[in-house]
Amino acid sequence: MPTQKSTLPLSEAPKPTYNHTPENIEDLCQNLAEQLFTNDTTICFSKSKTRHSFAQPHESPAAVFRPRTTEEVSAIAKACHERNIAITSYGGGTSLGGALAATRGGICIDFQEMNKIIQVHEDDLDIVVQPNVGWVELNQYLDEKNLFFPPDPAPGAKIGGMIAMGCSGTNAYRYGTMKDWVLSLTLVLADGTIVKTRNRPRKSSAGYDLTNLIIGSEGTLALVTEAVLKLTALPKNLHVGLAVFETMAEGVSVAIAIMKSGTVLEAIELMDAAGTHSVNTSKLVPALTLLEKPTLFLKFSNPSPQTVTEQIALVRSICDQHHSLSFEASGEKERIDTLWAARKCLGNSFMSMKKDETDVFIHTDACVPLSNLARLVAESEALIAGTGWFCCNMAHAGDGNTHTAIVAPLADKAAVEELLSKIQRLALELEGTITGEHGVGLKLRDLLVEEVGKEGVDVMRGIKGALDPKGLLNPDKIIRLESDV
Amino acid sequence: MPTQKSTLPLSEAPKPTYNHTPENIEDLCQNLAEQLFTNDTTICFSKSKTRHSFAQPHESPAAVFRPRTTEEVSAIAKACHERNIAITSYGGGTSLGGALAATRGGICIDFQEMNKIIQVHEDDLDIVVQPNVGWVELNQYLDEKNLFFPPDPAPGAKIGGMIAMGCSGTNAYRYGTMKDWVLSLTLVLADGTIVKTRNRPRKSSAGYDLTNLIIGSEGTLALVTEAVLKLTALPKNLHVGLAVFETMAEGVSVAIAIMKSGTVLEAIELMDAAGTHSVNTSKLVPALTLLEKPTLFLKFSNPSPQTVTEQIALVRSICDQHHSLSFEASGEKERIDTLWAARKCLGNSFMSMKKDETDVFIHTDACVPLSNLARLVAESEALIAGTGWFCCNMAHAGDGNTHTAIVAPLADKAAVEELLSKIQRLALELEGTITGEHGVGLKLRDLLVEEVGKEGVDVMRGIKGALDPKGLLNPDKIIRLESDV
Numbered sequence: 011m012p013t014q015k016s017t018l019p020l021s022e023a024p025k026p027t028y029n030h031t032p033e034n035i036e037d038l039c040q041n042l043a044e045q046l047f048t049n050d051t052t053i054c055f056s057k058s059k060t061r062h063s064f065a066q067p068h069e070s071p072a073a074v075f076r077p078r079t080t081e082e083v084s085a086i087a088k089a090c091h092e093r094n095i096a097i098t099s100y101g102g103g104t105s106l107g108g109a110l111a112a113t114r115g116g117i118c119i120d121f122q123e124m125n126k127i128i129q130v131h132e133d134d135l136d137i138v139v140q141p142n143v144g145w146v147e148l149n150q151y152l153d154e155k156n157l158f159f160p161p162d163p164a165p166g167a168k169i170g171g172m173i174a175m176g177c178s179g180t181n182a183y184r185y186g187t188m189k190d191w192v193l194s195l196t197l198v199l200a201d202g203t204i205v206k207t208r209n210r211p212r213k214s215s216a217g218y219d220l221t222n223l224i225i226g227s228e229g230t231l232a233l234v235t236e237a238v239l240k241l242t243a244l245p246k247n248l249h250v251g252l253a254v255f256e257t258m259a260e261g262v263s264v265a266i267a268i269m270k271s272g273t274v275l276e277a278i279e280l281m282d283a284a285g286t287h288s289v290n291t292s293k294l295v296p297a298l299t300l301l302e303k304p305t306l307f308l309k310f311s312n313p314s315p316q317t318v319t320e321q322i323a324l325v326r327s328i329c330d331q332h333h334s335l336s337f338e339a340s341g342e343k344e345r346i347d348t349l350w351a352a353r354k355c356l357g358n359s360f361m362s363m364k365k366d367e368t369d370v371f372i373h374t375d376a377c378v379p380l381s382n383l384a385r386l387v388a389e390s391e392a393l394i395a396g397t398g399w400f401c402c403n404m405a406h407a408g409d410g411n412t413h414t415a416i417v418a419p420l421a422d423k424a425a426v427e428e429l430l431s432k433i434q435r436l437a438l439e440l441e442g443t444i445t446g447e448h449g450v451g452l453k454l455r456d457l458l459v460e461e462v463g464k465e466g467v468d469v470m471r472g473i474k475g476a477l478d479p480k481g482l483l484n485p486d487k488i489i490r491l492e493s494d495v
Numbered sequence: 496m497p498t499q500k501s502t503l504p505l506s507e508a509p510k511p512t513y514n515h516t517p518e519n520i521e522d523l524c525q526n527l528a529e530q531l532f533t534n535d536t537t538i539c540f541s542k543s544k545t546r547h548s549f550a551q552p553h554e555s556p557a558a559v560f561r562p563r564t565t566e567e568v569s570a571i572a573k574a575c576h577e578r579n580i581a582i583t584s585y586g587g588g589t590s591l592g593g594a595l596a597a598t599r600g601g602i603c604i605d606f607q608e609m610n611k612i613i614q615v616h617e618d619d620l621d622i623v624v625q626p627n628v629g630w631v632e633l634n635q636y637l638d639e640k641n642l643f644f645p646p647d648p649a650p651g652a653k654i655g656g657m658i659a660m661g662c663s664g665t666n667a668y669r670y671g672t673m674k675d676w677v678l679s680l681t682l683v684l685a686d687g688t689i690v691k692t693r694n695r696p697r698k699s700s701a702g703y704d705l706t707n708l709i710i711g712s713e714g715t716l717a718l719v720t721e722a723v724l725k726l727t728a729l730p731k732n733l734h735v736g737l738a739v740f741e742t743m744a745e746g747v748s749v750a751i752a753i754m755k756s757g758t759v760l761e762a763i764e765l766m767d768a769a770g771t772h773s774v775n776t777s778k779l780v781p782a783l784t785l786l787e788k789p790t791l792f793l794k795f796s797n798p799s800p801q802t803v804t805e806q807i808a809l810v811r812s813i814c815d816q817h818h819s820l821s822f823e824a825s826g827e828k829e830r831i832d833t834l835w836a837a838r839k840c841l842g843n844s845f846m847s848m849k850k851d852e853t854d855v856f857i858h859t860d861a862c863v864p865l866s867n868l869a870r871l872v873a874e875s876e877a878l879i880a881g882t883g884w885f886c887c888n889m890a891h892a893g894d895g896n897t898h899t900a901i902v903a904p905l906a907d908k909a910a911v912e913e914l915l916s917k918i919q920r921l922a923l924e925l926e927g928t929i930t931g932e933h934g935v936g937l938k939l940r941d942l943l944v945e946e947v948g949k950e951g952v953d954v955m956r957g958i959k960g961a962l963d964p965k966g967l968l969n970p971d972k973i974i975r976l977e978s979d980v
Contacts, residue, residue: 014686014964015964017684091499134865134866135754176700176704186675187700199954201500201502203500205947206947207947208946208947209923211895211926211931212862212895213672214930215935216928216930217711217943217955217973219674220947220951220955223703226702226703243755243756243757270641272729272731273799312757312802314758314802314805314806317797317805321799377698378696379618379697380618380619381618409697411696411697442694442695445700445701446698447698448700461694462691463690465689467702469684473962476960477501477957
């Protein structure tokens with residue numbers, strides 16, 4: 011008699027039973043010889059490119075498959091389902107927080123061969139792609155068609171991983187996150203069943219929203235083998251602006267005032283004084299020396315040049331009202347590239363703050379309502395003061411998503427992680443989330459319970475149980491399947 | 496041993512077992528006397544206000560409850576779960592397609608008493624509301640704060656029902672659907688468990704997207720007792736335009752050209768010649784006589800008057816290129832109200848096309864990629880030609896959602912429904928959906944199988960089974976729980 015409850019608590023969840031014996035894996039590999047890339051267990055994708063994968067040395071897949079079609083992915087899933095073998099998937103390898111770790115071993119599906127653009131519909135502003143198309147390459151392809159795909163996470167990210175993580179980036183304030191740019195998905199479920207979530211109309215009320223359920227599910231509910239993405243017109247008349255303030259609070263107030271004005275910019279990013287200092291120190295943008303103060307990085311664009319001029323004038327006056335120390339805006343290509351490079355190089359500039367090669371670089375991904383953003387930053391700074399660690403706050407100020415990043419000696423790693431957990435809890439107190447765009451992975455599972463409650467996680471576990479009762483797809487990510495794993 | 500599959504096919508779904516005996520209902524009512532509004536079974540909410548409810552006379556709830564808090568809703572759900580009593584919920588009563596029908600009897604939760612605005616956060620552009628707040632009243636409240644909530648379905652619709660149906664309206668092309676305007680939901684699950692899907696940051700990657708799973712689930716997965724809604728700035732410098740064409744295809748081409756230009760209007764609506772004829776015939780807008788030709792209704796708005804002027808000039812030139820017969824745009828309040836009234840009165844104007852009081856008025860809700868919209872309309876017209884019925888096509892041309900509406904004698908009702916099914920199947924052939932904004936209800940369940948496949952519906956049934964294993968919440972909507980109900 012199955013439970014009649016609306017949730018699946020951990021205490022009632024059946025323990026997954028994997029069969030990862032060499033014989034079973036070998037049998038799988040022989041049956042799927044055509045898709046098999048390697049069963050050399052020294053190749054561990056989950057450790058390869060991602061600094062933050064959180065994968066332990068033993069958390070390696072025992073074989074790697076590189077399918078070329080939805081049907082091949084389905085065949086692999088079906089064969090694994092029959093044999094109780096876990097599957098992790100791999101795309102660009104840029105995910106954070108451990109989503110790529112093969113915690114149970116099993117096999118890896120590497121989507122490397124599924125990297126084709128299948129069809130672009132210019133009049134419908136949509137495109138059909140395989141999961142291993144990168145968003146950077148996609149935009150290069152779209153550029154000459156005057157089209158644009160907005161989500162902009164790490165440069166190496168692929169569409170499949172971006173769907174898995176529900177990612178976003180600097181364009182999210184203007185264009186929304188990945189959830190706003192996927193029309194339809196072709197899925198392979200844990201037992202090999204193929205489902206297309208819907209056709210490609212711009213909107214639909216046809217049943218449960220399977221598309222959005224899969225986006226952000228980190229590969230735990232289904233494997234994505236094809237996606238229909240929404241596109242928009244390429245932004246025109248791009249301008250970039252810089253506004254410098256004495257305090258972060260003033261920068262946040264400018265972002266709020268812009269939002270309430272009804273004027274829509276392309277991006278509103280806010281870097282603290284430490285961030286500007288690290289950019290200068292890194293010398294990654296030789297043509298630029300930033301004032302080492304809280305700085306707004308602004309992007310303007312509109313089909314009408316006159317509108318851009320008006321937007322800049324409006325924002326300049328808002329900055330004046332909030333005591334900006336300086337304001338600059340430019341539409342010259344070279345200056346745009348220089349100014350925005352200072353924003354984009356921030357992650358790499360932290361490396362220059364390392365005092366020792368072994369220093370760790372760890373950060374949060376909290377997101378709070380805008381009116382609480384200044385308080386989040388101030389209280390984070392207070393928590394960190396006196397530690398001697400390098401700390402920087404970088405906020406997607408248009409949507410309240412803030413990365414508090416710390417560079418510290420390796421010996422302090424545990425202390426840094428404990429302190430960042432405090433900041434994440436602070437974000438929850440400030441009515442925010444522990445993760446605005448990076449996902450839960452392994453790292454944030456217990457904090458997720460604090461965010462949505464035990465009941466919220468138990469609902470998620472119930473959904474996992476409905477779609478993947480054997481717990482085969484990317485086990486242990488987002489929600490625990492067993493209390494001690 | 497529960498199924499280990501990723502789906503729950505109808506053939507394997509356990510039959511729900513309700514206990515709707517008078518004694519069991521009476522016991523429930525006595526236990527929940529405080530929330531009980533009536534157990535007068537002559538009151539049937541599912542028949543009351545909605546022409547299209549599809550409820551049969553016997554499909555009435557046996558008692559109606561009017562809770563005031565989340566906790567009271569939870570107590571009702573818990574008591575019904577213990578007693579195996581089905582629950583349908585009721586808000587504005589404007590839903591189409593049968594979502595309100597109490598197919599199994601049971602009880603009704605009427606959210607009438609939960610109609611409060613709880614808290615508005617002006618700097619965060621969000622608002623916390625109970626489910627029975629109407630979107631019209633909400634916007635009246637927001638107007639003086641210079642804020643706006645975009646989704647605009649039927650005027651009587653309440654937030655709870657709008658969430659249930661994943662609705663949209665004329666603003667969807669510009670602002671998106673309900674899914675884009677809900678930040679967080681407080682839910683009561685089938686067994687009474689209370690879950691808050693998340694806090695109120697503008698974005699989140701914290702686990703499965705329960706918010707979007709519930710939006711559009713038509714009351715079958717959870718009862719919504721509170722919602723955090725996104726807001727935006729009130730549109731400024733509103734202008735309305737009318738452009739008349741010889742063919743629908745030209746109007747569609749204009750919509751596509753506007754989309755590709757990158758210029759974002761407020762609304763792009765396309766009415767066919769029959770529609771303009773019915774508006775004229777109805778005399779619902781005495782100050783206006785429309786040319787009886789395909790007509791685009793356009794809305795322009797921007798914080799900058801200059802931008803609006805430029806937008807109008809651009810759209811005028813696009814219309815010229817597509818052989819518009821006339822073009823008008825106005826920013827005068829009176830003229831705006833007159834022109835837009837012609838668009839908004841269309842539903843009521845159909846009533847004037849009835850030759851007999853008993854004539855039926857039935858319509859589709861298909862949505863196709865824009866490039867297929869003209870073909871959908873042309874082939875729909877071809878299907879209807881020669882029937883003698885009055886037929887009109889009204890398209891939300893910015894997103895491809897088209898209502899083909901027919902007024903016909905009552906005796907032809909079955910024939911009309913059969914023909915409209917053909918049009919819905921045509922929408923599927925054209926890579927569209929059977930329902931862009933009205934939902935599935937009872938009416939479209941079998942067509943949903945054609946749209947997402949048996950496997951897609953079986954995944955949905957699996958999710959239903961995980962959250963509501965007894966099948967108590969709004970039974971039989973969207974997906975069948977039994978093959979013959």
